[in-house]
Amino acid sequence: MERYIVKGGAPLVGEVGISGAKNAALPILAASILTDETVTIDNLPDVRDVNVLIDAIAELGANITRTGRHTVKINCSNITSICADNEYIKRMRASYYLLGSLLGKYKRAEVSIPGGCNLGTRAIDQHIKGFKLLGAKVGIDYGKIIAGAEELVGRHIFFDMVSVGATINIMLAATLAKGTTIMENVAKEPHIVDVANMLNSMGANIKGAGTDVIRIKGVEKLHGTEYSVIPDQIEAGTFMCAAAVTKGDILVKNVIPKHLEAITAKLYEIGCSVEEYDDAVRVIGLGKLNGTQIKTLVYPGFPTDMQPQMTVTLATAKGTSTVIESIFDNRFKYADELTRMGANIKVEGGNIAVVEGVETLKGAEVNALDLRAGAALVLAGLGADGYTIVDDIHYIQRGYEDFPQKLTKLGGNIAVVQNDRDIKKFKFKTA
Ligand code: EPU
Numbered sequence: 001m002e003r004y005i006v007k008g009g010a011p012l013v014g015e016v017g018i019s020g021a022k023n024a025a026l027p028i029l030a031a032s033i034l035t036d037e038t039v040t041i042d043n044l045p046d047v048r049d050v051n052v053l054i055d056a057i058a059e060l061g062a063n064i065t066r067t068g069r070h071t072v073k074i075n076c077s078n079i080t081s082i083c084a085d086n087e088y089i090k091r092m093r094a095s096y097y098l099l100g101s102l103l104g105k106y107k108r109a110e111v112s113i114p115g116g117c118n119l120g121t122r123a124i125d126q127h128i129k130g131f132k133l134l135g136a137k138v139g140i141d142y143g144k145i146i147a148g149a150e151e152l153v154g155r156h157i158f159f160d161m162v163s164v165g166a167t168i169n170i171m172l173a174a175t176l177a178k179g180t181t182i183m184e185n186v187a188k189e190p191h192i193v194d195v196a197n198m199l200n201s202m203g204a205n206i207k208g209a210g211t212d213v214i215r216i217k218g219v220e221k222l223h224g225t226e227y228s229v230i231p232d233q234i235e236a237g238t239f240m241c242a243a244a245v246t247k248g249d250i251l252v253k254n255v256i257p258k259h260l261e262a263i264t265a266k267l268y269e270i271g272c273s274v275e276e277y278d279d280a281v282r283v284i285g286l287g288k289l290n291g292t293q294i295k296t297l298v299y300p301g302f303p304t305d306m307q308p309q310m311t312v313t314l315a316t317a318k319g320t321s322t323v324i325e326s327i328f329d330n331r332f333k334y335a336d337e338l339t340r341m342g343a344n345i346k347v348e349g350g351n352i353a354v355v356e357g358v359e360t361l362k363g364a365e366v367n368a369l370d371l372r373a374g375a376a377l378v379l380a381g382l383g384a385d386g387y388t389i390v391d392d393i394h395y396i397q398r399g400y401e402d403f404p405q406k407l408t409k410l411g412g413n414i415a416v417v418q419n420d421r422d423i424k425k426f427k428f429k430t431a
Contacts, residue, residue, distance in 0.1 A: 004390040008385060018236045018253065021231060022049060029044075029057060031198055042229070045235075046402075096165055099131070099173075134181065155182075168195050180215060182213065183214045240264070243284060253280045260281060262301060293321065293322045305372050310323070315344075318357050332350070337377055368390050389423070
C-alpha cells in the first residue's frame with residue numbers, strides 16, 4: 001500500500017502553480033450531461049474523484065475524449081443508461097450531481113447513495129426536498145436514490161440550511177425545467193458561481209449565483225460550450241499554510257486572490273507576511289506565529305476544507321487557539337493523529353478544538369483519515385522534527401494533483417513509498 005514519508009525541517013521556498021478546483025470540476029462535468037452537443041472542459045485537476053466521475057459518465061454511454069491531461073471533450077447525445085452505481089462512484093460524495101443532471105435531462109435518475117470522506121452525518125435531505133418541489137418523486141431502493149418525474153416545473157425553494165451540494169444540484173435539475181425556479185438561502189462559494197457561469201455559457205438563464213437568491217428561468221435546451229474551471233481555492237490555501245508551517249516563502253500562482261480572503265486574513269493575523277498580486281499570493285512564514293480563534297463558516301467565511309491545515313499551523317503557534325467547526329459534526333478525528341506528533345489539542349463536544357501551541361512537532365506514523373486532514377498531516381510532517389509516515393494517502397489523492405511533486409519542487413522532503421525498503425532508501429538519501 002502506498003504511503004508518504006516526509007522529513008521535516010526544510011522551509012518550503014519557491015513558486016507553485018495551483019490546479020483547477022475539484023469541487024467546481026465535479027458538477028461542471030455532470031452539467032455536460034444536460035446537452036446533446038459537445039462540451040469541452042479545460043483546467044480539470046487530474047485527481048481521483050474527477051477521474052472516477054469522468055469514468056462514470058462514460059459508463060452511462062457518453063463519448064469522452066481526453067485531449068490533454070487537463071482537458072476533456074464530452075458528448076452525451078448517446079447516453080444509454082440513467083443508472084450510476086459502480087463500486088467507485090459509491091465511495092464519492094459528488095456522485096449526487098449525476099442525480100440533478102440526469103433528472104434534469106431525462107426526467108429519471110438512479111444513483112448510489114453518496115459516500116465521500118467521513119466527516120460526520122452528511123444528509124442530502126435538502127437535495128431531495130428540492131427535487132420533490134420541482135415535481136419529482138424520490139425514493140431509495142437497494143442503496144440507490146431513484147428520482148423520476150413526468151416533467152419538472154420551476155418553483156420557489158427555500159433551503160432550511162445552506163448547502164453547497166443542494167444549491168448546485170437543484171441548479172442542474174432546474175435549468176431545463178418549465179418556468180422559473182427561485183432558490184433562497186443558497187450557498188455562495190466560488191464554485192457555485194463557476195457552475196452557474198458554465199451553465200449560462202451553454203444557454204441557461206441563471207441569475208444571482210454568488211448571492212443568497214438564485215433565479216433560474218428554465219430553457220428548452222442547452223448547447224455545447226468550451227469552459228475552463230476556476231483555480232482550487234483549497235489547494236491554494238493548503239500551500240499558503242505550508243509556507244506558514246515550515247517558515248517558508250511560497251508564491252502561490254494561478255489563483256483568484258478574492259476567493260482566498262478568509263485564509264489570507266487569518267494568516268496575516270497570526271503573523272505571516274501575505275502579499276496579493278493579480279493572480280498570485282505570496283506567503284512568508286515569519287518565525288513564531290501567534291495563536292488565534294477560528295470558526296468555519298459558509299463562504300465568504302473561513303472554509304471548513306481549510307480547518308485541518310489551519311489547525312496544524314496553530315499547533316506550534318504561541319499561546320492558546322480555539323478552532324470551532326460549524327459545518328460538519330465530526331471533522332476533528334485527525335486531532336489524535338496530531339497528538340501523536342506532539343501537538344496539544346483537546347476536542348470538546350466534537351466540534352471545538354482548543355490548541356495549546358507547542359515548541360515543535362515530532363515525526364510519527366499517522367493516518368490520513370480524510371482528504372483535508374491527510375493534507376494537513378503532510379504539512380505537520382514537513383514542519384516537524386524527524387520523519388513522518390502518512391498512511392491511507394488514497395484520501396489525499398482524491399483531491400490534490402501532484403501533491404508530493406509540488407512539495408518537492410518547493411524543497412520539501414517527501415516521497416511515495418511502497419515498503420520498508422523504500423523507507424530505508426529515503427532515510428539514507430535524506431540523512
Ligand atoms: N447538509 C444537510 N442536508 C443536506 C445537505 C447538507 O443536512 O441536504 C449538511 C451536511 O450534513 C453538512 C452541511 O450541511 O453538515 C454542509 O454540507 P454541504 O452540502 O454544503 O456540503 P457537501 O456538498 O456535502 C461540499 C464539498 C465539501 C465541502 C462542503 C462545504 C464537494 C464534492 N464537497 O460538500 O468538500 O467541505 O461542500 O464547503 O463539493 C472536500 O473537498 O474535502 C470536501 C469535503
